[in-house]
Amino acid sequence: MAKVVIKDSPYNLKKAKILDVKTLTEKEKLFKLVFEDKTWLDFEPGQFIMVSLMGIGEIPVSICSSPLNRHYFEICVRAVGKVTNSLHKLKTGDIIGVRGPYGNGFPIKMIEGHDLLIIAGGLGIAPLRSLILYSIDNRRDFGEIHILFGCKTPGELLFEDEIEEWGKRLDIHFACTVDRADPDWKGNVGLITSLIPGVDIDPLRTYAAVVGPPVMYKFVIKELLAKGLPVDQILLSFERHMKCGMGKCGRCQIQNLYCCKDGPVFTFKEIMDMAEAL
Amino acid sequence: MKIEQYRILEKSLINEFIDKLTSISKVSAPVYKGFNNYAFHEIKSADEVSLKYIPTIIPPKKYFLPIKETLLDFKKGNEFKVEPTVEYDNIVLFGVHTCDISGIKCLNMVLSDKPKDTGYLVRKKHITIIGLECNDYCDEYASCAFVGAHIPTTGYDLMFTELTDCFIIHIHSSKGMDIIEKTGIFKPADSNNIEELKALRNNKLRIFNNEIPTERRYLPDLFDRSFNASVWKELEQKCLSCGNCTAVCPTCYCFDIKEDVDLSLQSGERYRLWFSCQLDPFAKVAGGIDFRRERSARQRHRFYRKFRYHIDRYGMVFCTGCGRCSRTCMAKINLKEVLTSLIRESEAKIWRKWL
Amino acid sequence: MSKPKVAFFDFACCEGCQLQVANIGESLLDILDIIQVVEFREVMSEKWDGEFDVSFVEGSITDEHAVERIKKIRERSKILVALGSCATIGGVNGMKNCFPLEEVGKYVYGESYKFFPTLQTKAVHQVVPVDYFINGCPVYQPEFITVLKCILQGIPYYVPEYPVCVECKLNENVCMYDRGLTCMGPVTKAGCNSWCINNGNICYGCRGLTINPNTEGFKEVLKKYNIPEDFLMKKIEMYNKCRELDKQ
Incomplete structure (x- = not known):
């Protein structure tokens, strides 16, 4: 058996250095990364990367910074499993492996010129933050921008500083809700779906981008359809356990679609008749 | 059918051919494992080989897409280093049925789809496929005629078909030609052989019926x-x-995809392992x-x-x-x-x- | 950084799993480079009275003394590992639970059984929390090493949830059912690389039942092979009797 090194292997990794780690909540940390070879990560909002901790494992993580940021890229990671827990133990200066980006991302060219309704549930804000930052950076290319953000408790609210800033902006309509309030919470209480009826949108010229936990989609879609949004203007990003990111390993397959390659962003139209999707 | 692409091997010489093959290359062929089970194994001599066999427990895809395959060697910590690797073997697969050849054609399609699976493609280059045509059904489970995999088409280097007194061999690549030349025990085919092969294929259309009531x-x-x-x-x-x-x-x-570190906990490998959509x-x-x-x-x-x-x-x-x-x-x-x-x-x- | 302090303890068992560890061979030296064994009755006489970083516990818990002792070990251990079938699933000791305790006592000790109070057999996790499980009777050495490495890296080890068949098929073994034998592979947790079948034996189910076995489907399969159902149930009970205590 001969063994050779193949540099062009699609499984090759780039070294990424952790520039900064920011604790967002009890469970989530924000990692600021930069490639050691000074190249930048060329990606679209909604795409993901495969993050490697050698000897521990590799996981798909969506990129949450703006694609226009040429200095670093960011990922927001919730500690839930083997790799994420180990990642949370890392510090500034540590090296991790990265390959990607993978996936299609949000169809920016299609969205441009339209209004944008962003609906994020919990950690779903991560890929959407990339889209939000992009649309803020290119504010003129978009019509009205609405952001709805929901999470379980005020303690789980991610990107609090930024949220506050978005809330203050006059060119963005921002609303936030929690499922269960605490005594200090002054905002909305209730599921994210409760915010949708109140949003003032022109359904025919609006694209909705929805990311959240699997249970959220059905209910949000129902509300959006009630609002009159066309099925091909509802964009959903799915979570699956991608292992290769290249449409091979089969782990993320939803009927004939590979979530990693054909997705993770799908229009509702593409998947509405598909069992196993939602 | 171009006659110059065909050769003849006397039936009595088949073992000699296999033995010669093992002297020039690593060879893997179907081996009897007992209880009507067969497996592709590396062989050292012709007497290990079962020419008449039903599909092996695991198909020969295991040579193209190994059950466990190293993707990367790595060092962690301060000396962080990643080296993508591929392991390959120059190996001749002898006696591959047309069903398994069509399986490999499917894998070729998937793994050369972008982004290409470089490891697979490197291994593929080093494998030679010698097919063995089935003149009859292996058993009642087969449905090769339904999917059109019962007649050799492409995807092999040499194809052996058993005729009444000899094997007729179709040469389908330069790798195949190499083997013909190196072993040096083949004779040119004549038009009678070709006619017999045609007749055999025609007859197969009668023997192999569409096993499933649709097309x-x-x-x-x-x-x-x-x-x-x-x-x-x-x-x-x-x-x-x-x-x-x-x-x-x-x-x-x-x-x-999994990882294994050595006992230093500082270096190890990332590997992939066959997995199944049927499992939890x-x-x-x-x-x-x-x-x-x-x-x-x-x-x-x-x-x-x-x-x-x-x-x-x-x-x-x-x-x-x-x-x-x-x-x-x-x-x-x-x-x-x-x-x-x-x-x-x-x-x-x-x-x-x-x- | 000092090497983690590791100890081995045994309860009701044959100590065969510890023997597997002692017999690991070449890699034992590399293992001893990264851990410090402070207590291991089977191979050394030293004892340790401090805290253990990792304790491997072989054997099941079968009387009050054992309950007290395992609780103390748990208190002194940062990480507790159940080693082998007896510790992870109760193992063959669990067969005791098929009979009334009194009957069992009399059978072993005759009329003086009252001087030897006993309990229903329990797996270690049925008495104290367990951090890692290494199944098998005995443990499979490569899996022991894998788990050890996980412990030292501070990451969890997941025992495969799928059946032995998965690994067995990849080892290209002739199916035991093709040979006319009843094998527990289809309902037993994998992770042993189908060790027994590779060596010509059937699977006895020593690693415990899979998480989500299709028991009804399996009964149908047995019918097809003319295997009586209670024959299988007995085979399952040989290692898995203590499972009943998990459900309570």
Whole structure:
């Protein structure tokens, strides 16, 4: 058996250095990364990367910074499993492996010129933050921008500083809700779906981008359809356990679609008749 | 059929050929394992080989897509280093049936699709395939005629077909020609041999009947109508989720990626390992949600991957008719029977519509 | 950084799993480079009275003394590992639970059984929390090493949830059912690389039942092979009797 090194292997990794780690909540940390070879990560909002901790494992993580940021890229990671827990133990200066980006991302060219309704549930804000930052950076290319953000408790609210800033902006309509309030919470209480009826949108010229936990989609879609949004203007990003990111390993397959390659962003139209999707 | 592409080998010389082959290269061939089971194993001499065999436990895809395959060697910590590697072997596979060759053609399609699987492509370059045509069915599980995998077409370097007194060999590549020259025991074919081969192929059209009461071209329609068929619910009761059907399938290629460190805990390898959509953790995501929790959904997924999804994606049916999945299934889930029930149910529905 | 302090303890068992560890061979030296074994009755006489970083516990818990002792070990251990079938699933000791305790006592000790109070057999996790499980009777050496590495890296080890068949098929073994034998592979947790079947034996089910076995389907399979159901149930009970205590 001969063994050779193949540099062009699609499984090759780039070294990424952790520039900064920011604790967002009890469970989530924000990692600021930069490639050691000074190249930048060329990606679209909604795409993901495969993050490697050698000897521990590799996981798909969506990129949450703006694609226009040429200095670093960011990922927001919730500690839930083997790799994420180990990642949370890392510090500034540590090296991790990265390959990607993978996936299609949000169809920016299609969205441009339209209004944008962003609906994020919990950690779903991560890929959407990339889209939000992009649309803020290119504010003129978009019509009205609405952001709805929901999470379980005020303690789980991610990107609090930024949220506050978005809330203050006059060119963005921002609303936030929690499922269960605490005594200090002054905002909305209730599921994210409760915010949708109140949003003032022109359904025919609006694209909705929805990311959240699997249970959220059905209910949000129902509300959006009630609002009159066309099925091909509802964009959903799915979570699956991608292992290769290249449409091979089969782990993320939803009927004939590979979530990693054909997705993770799908229009509702593409998947509405598909069992196993939602 | 160009006569110059054909050679003849006397039947009595087949063992001599295999022995010569083992002297010039590493050779793997079907070997009897007892209880009507066969496996591709590396052989040292001709007497280990079973020329008459039913499909091996695991198809020869294991040489192209090893069960366990190193993807990267790494060092962690301060000396962080990653080296993607591929392991390959110069090996001749002797006696590969046409069903398994068509399985490898399916894998070629998938793994050369972008982004290319470099490891697979490197290994493929170093493997030589010598086919062995089946003149008759191996057993009742085969459905190779349905998917058109019973007649050699492409995907091999040499193809052996047994005629009355000799083997006729089709040379299909320069790698194949090399073997012909190096072993030096083949004779040119004459027109009688070619005629006999033609007659044999014609006769095969009579022996091999379409095993399933529909045609390949109707598969997309059939499966489009069958997502909620009652067969799947029956499979829910039967299937043990042991993953045998996918492990033995020549066109299954799903895998898991894992890591192993050595005892220094500083270096190790990342490898991939065959995995199966029939097993519990396959479609689970963080938080424990499983998008195909029921056995019926998993079995349905398997069938759709063979007969529907990949027709759209790669333009091919991903079943080779080898019958392994049915042969190996402890619960006796039979591919031919499942397809037949789908057809019956679908027909019944259509009739009801018309009446 | 000092090497983690590791200890081995045994309860009701044959100590065969510890023997597997002691017999690991070449890699034992590399293992001893990264851990410090402070207590291991089978191979050394030293004892340790401090805290253990990792304790491997072989054997099941079968009387009050054992309950007290395992609780103390748990208190002194940062990480507790159940080693082998007896510790992870109760193992063959669990067969005791098929009979009334009194009957069992009399059978072993005759009339003086009252001087030897006993309890229903329990797996270690049925008495104290367990951090890692290494199944098998005995443990499979490569899996022991894998788990050890996980412990030292501070990451969890997941025992495969799928059946032995998965690994067995990849080892290209002739199916035991083809040979006319009843094998527990289809309902037993994998992770042993189908060790027994590779060596010509059937699977006895020593690693415990799979998470989500299709028991009804398996009964149908047995019918097809003319295997009586209670024959199988007895085979399952040989290692899995203590499972009943998990459900309570």
